[in-house]
Amino acid sequence: MSNLFSGFKSSLYKNYGENPGKMLVHTGVLGWILSSLAQVSAVVFNDKISPEQKSFLIPQEIADAGINIASFYLITSSFKNIASKLVSTGKLTTKGIKNALSKDDVKKIGKLDFNIGNLNNVPDSYKPFKNGVDVVASTIGSIISCNIVTPILRNQYASKKQKQALANMHNNYELAAPRGISMSQYQKLSSIKYSSSSSLKV
Amino acid sequence: MASNMKIKTSSPQFQGGIKSACNSVKQRALSAVPNLELSGNINWINKAGEKISSAEQRLILGASALMTQPFIDANNKKVDEKTRKVSVARTIAKIVAGTATGFIIRKACIKGIKAMSQPRGANVPKWKSLFTPKNITKTNTDAFMQYRNAMGTIVALVVMMFTNFLIDAPLTKFLTNTLIKKQENK
Numbered sequence: 001m002s003n004l005f006s007g008f009k010s011s012l013y014k015n016y017g018e019n020p021g022k023m024l025v026h027t028g029v030l031g032w033i034l035s036s037l038a039q040v041s042a043v044v045f046n047d048k049i050s051p052e053q054k055s056f057l058i059p060q061e062i063a064d065a066g067i068n069i070a071s072f073y074l075i076t077s078s079f080k081n082i083a084s085k086l087v088s089t090g091k092l093t094t095k096g097i098k099n100a101l102s103k104d105d106v107k108k109i110g111k112l113d114f115n116i117g118n119l120n121n122v123p124d125s126y127k128p129f130k131n132g133v134d135v136v137a138s139t140i141g142s143i144i145s146c147n148i149v150t151p152i153l154r155n156q157y158a159s160k161k162q163k164q165a166l167a168n169m170h171n172n173y174e175l176a177a178p179r180g181i182s183m184s185q186y187q188k189l190s191s192i193k194y195s196s197s198s199s200l201k202v
Numbered sequence: 203m204a205s206n207m208k209i210k211t212s213s214p215q216f217q218g219g220i221k222s223a224c225n226s227v228k229q230r231a232l233s234a235v236p237n238l239e240l241s242g243n244i245n246w247i248n249k250a251g252e253k254i255s256s257a258e259q260r261l262i263l264g265a266s267a268l269m270t271q272p273f274i275d276a277n278n279k280k281v282d283e284k285t286r287k288v289s290v291a292r293t294i295a296k297i298v299a300g301t302a303t304g305f306i307i308r309k310a311c312i313k314g315i316k317a318m319s320q321p322r323g324a325n326v327p328k329w330k331s332l333f334t335p336k337n338i339t340k341t342n343t344d345a346f347m348q349y350r351n352a353m354g355t356i357v358a359l360v361v362m363m364f365t366n367f368l369i370d371a372p373l374t375k376f377l378t379n380t381l382i383k384k385q386e387n388k
Contacts, residue, residue: 009335009353016352017345020251027256027355034359035300038366039374043292046375048382053288056281060289089232095241110237112229128344129244131251139250139259147267151274151293159280 018127021080021134028142029073036065055165060158067153071145079141080134087130088115096125252344255351256358257308264301271297287385288378295377303369307361312354319350 016023040061043054086092090101090109097116098106100123108114116126240247254262275289319333320326321341333353338346362370 006336009333012352012356013335013338013345013349017349020255020348020351023348023352023355024254024256024259027352027359028259030359031256031260031304031362034363035304035366035370038371039296039300041367042371042374046378048375048379049288053285056285057289057292085232086235086238090237091232091235092238093240094244095239098239110232112225112232125248128248128251131344131348132247132249133251135251135254135259136247139254139262142259142263143266146263147270148274151271155275155278155280155289159278162281162285 018131019134020131021084021138024135024138024142025073025077025080028076028138029069032065032069032072036061036068040065051169052166055169056158056162059161059165060154063154063157063161064150067157068146068150071149071153072142075145075149076138076141079144080138083133083137084130087133088117090114090116092133094125094129097123097129100125252347255308255312256355257305257312260301260304260308264297264305267297267301268294288382291381291385292374292378295374295381299370299373299377303365303373304362307365308355308358311358311361312351315354315357316350319353 040058043049043057043061046054049057083092089111090098090106093109093116098109100121101109101116101119105114105116105119116122117130271293272290275293276286278286278289281289315333318330319341320330321339322331322334333350335349340346
């Protein structure tokens with residue numbers, strides 16, 4: 001047990017110590033899963049919300065959870081990965097970092113396989129800059145995913161679900177066409193019924 | 203024929219071809235991005251990496267959520283007006299409750315982990331180094347500070363498994379009902 005905990009601490013240090021942006025993405029996903037579970041139950045057990053509104057809010061919460069987790073991971077990690085690649089290949093850099101690179105390395109800037117972090121003499125200012133860009137990018141990504149993409153998508157989904165739920169609740173089925181009677185029989189029956197009315201046209 | 207195709211797609215040559223095609227696309231995309239060399243005061247970027255932990259990120263997310271989400275819900279014309287109002291009230295309540303508890307618990311856990319991840323030594327009580335990884339002698343490195351943030355956040359997530367039900371959900375319910383009442387009294 002002690003070894004397991006020790007291994008957990010070491011792996012956390014190794015994985016996230018050098019990569020705060022990755023930590024923000026992973027813990028963010030876990031956080032959304034846990035808070036979504038609580039929020040769904042909060043609507044389910046709130047007596048003051050009417051069944052009609054619950055029919056909207058429960059799917060809204062479920063959609064919110066699913067879309068939030070998916071979009072948070074996809075958008076936030078994409079933002080982080082793109083920003084990370086731009087910094088590691090030198091596309092996005094600072095004067096200090098560029099000046100610290102050798103002439104040969106400067107020529108490699110923008111090449112996909114070039115990684116400043118793997119050089120023998122990594123400039124001192126590189127890591128803090130890369131971590132900063134990672135964190136800023138994942139924060140921007142999470143704002144876009146959680147506060148713009150998710151609410152728009154979840155409302156679309158939830159309003160569709162509400163319409164279905166309300167239709168079921170009020171037995172609001174569409175009127176089915178009469179069956180078991182042919183058009184000629186129908187015309188015959190109606191002519192008998194409305195025989196006094198000459199204005200009836202079937 | 204189909205099995206032949208399968209063998210071909212899993213062959214190293216095929217896999218290599220796919221990989222090189224992907225890399226070529228990635229390289230083109232990367233080349234399309236202009237080189238950007240930042241000058242002047244870029245200290246704020248370095249500080250962001252140092253100071254923004256999951257707690258601060260939660261606070262930033264909550265503040266920006268208050269500026270966008272109620273507005274999006276209020277303009278959702280696909281639901282009736284009453285539902286729209288409840289939806290706005292619930293969104294505001296959820297953001298306020300989630301941000302407040304999320305920020306406080308994350309911050310407290312990160313602080314707690316900081317206190318319990320001191321370097322091991324003769325005069326340091328065992329509980330003060332409970333969360334210190336092996337072979338750590340310096341605690342002022344950037345990597346170690348990020349480790350403390352990560353460990354604090356993970357502990358906070360465990361704590362929030364309970365507080366989400368015990369604090370978040372009832373607080374959201376209370377705030378939603380208060381906001382709905384206010385709307386009805388208008």
